Amino acid sequence: MSHAISIESVSKRFGTLQALDDISFTVAHGEFFALLGPNGAGKTTLISAMGGLSRPDSGRIRIMGHDAVSDTRAARMQLGVVPQELVFDPFFTVRETLVFQSGYFGIRHNDAWVDELLFKLGLPDKANTNMRALSGGMKRRVMVAQALVHRPPVIVLDEPTAGVDVELRQSLWAFVQELNDAGHTIVLTTHYLEEAEALCSRIAMMKKGRLIALEAKDKLLAHSASREISLKLSGPLPATLAASYQARETDGRQILVLPDIARLEDVLRELRLAAVEVRELSVHETDLEQVFVELMHGGKK
């Protein structure tokens, strides 16, 4: 039982659509892991397969060492999933919803933990409110609580902050971070790349059912080779520099694309030789979004 999640050669086809194409990766205990990709990349399909909501055509998934298909009961006890769609049962109150959810996991008398979840998620005064009467953000919080009633060691959040206001996003992330600090393994999918960048240690990117990148966040950022520098110069940019660094001009500044930050030295030397003075210089660090866009538009693997 060496990994919290282990995914081995998982494939899934819906008709002519290859939703998952031979996906393999593992997530270590206590890791904060992000799964990124555009709509239709297969993230939700993969999460569904982890939770037993859909069955892969081939390959195997293990949650804390338990096979998601042959050892379903144990696997599901270890896993808490917050689904992407905002869903609720309009017949019941928040507390009823959470007490029922505990019961489905075989847990009786879960009131202390339910109360704590309500408190942590900012819902204590909504305990006896009907689900219908809650705002979208509140419903989302109840869904998070539902995924946690059985204190699962592995928690998967499928776009938990889609359509959620800023305040809730921040409090939700603080709570998830706290769970991670307490030893829970977290997997999240998100469209907000800055969230993944801020929270996750390792990142997988999917596209059209395939895994196209899987790396520690820092490495992934470093890989995204090119960096841009922006220069304010005393004179015109020498033509040789303009040609070799794909220069463009915006707001009176020259933007140069460096394949490697070490090349900055060469650029400065050439400018000195041409007797052009550098008035201002700034380096743009790549962020995840740029890496993401690069990877999604074909490019490199």
Added chain:
Amino acid sequence: MQGFLTLFKKEILRFWKVAFQTVAAPVLTALLYQLIFSHVLSRHVEAYPGVSYTAFLIPGLTMMSMAQNAFANSSSSLIQSKITGNIVFLLLPPLSALEFFGAYLLASVVRGMVVGAGVLLVTAWFGLPLPANPLWVLLFAALGCGVLGTLGIIAGIWADKFDQLAAFQNFIIMPLTFLSGVFYSISGLPPLWKAVSHLNPVFYMIDGFRYGFFGQADVSPWLAAAVVAGSFLLLSAWALHLLRSGYKLRQ
């Protein structure tokens, strides 16, 4: 076991919270049938020797109401959960197919029996005798609700939309329950229709249920019990198979 108990309780609460619609309404409908049909037909028909039409009608109407409500309970709960998407909260926990099936089935039986008790209560003053064989009454009530509750589970799993479920209800359940001897004794039917009625499992539910009250019926209660129990087992096996295979619930 805890999972089953919880889901069972949730299913009971689901209909009980809207009991006006799920219990009171069908009881009132049955009472209206009783009032109108007994008024129109009481002087013309004597179903069994010594049994007035008004009395004869009561067990039939009761079983029909039980059957329709048992079906409605499991099927509407499932389709609502599927369409709103909250069924995911039942698919993620480690509930076995048997727990899932058992909870929906038993809740349907309870709803059917509660409606049945209500119908008997409001129609008893039309002259229903105390049951000659209360055990048969209970057995057929439970088995009848069980058959329709199971059918409701199958229909709820199968249907993707409300109108598909409505079609199932209107084109299968309604004809089966109406053409089953609720309003008449099939012994008075022409041979062809009599033979057709004998193929309808709902006929055996009603006939056996009536036997429990009057000590007489169209067929032997043992035969009726065998047919109803057989249908129940067959449908249960089918429903369990669907649940285990993940049909429509886990793609």
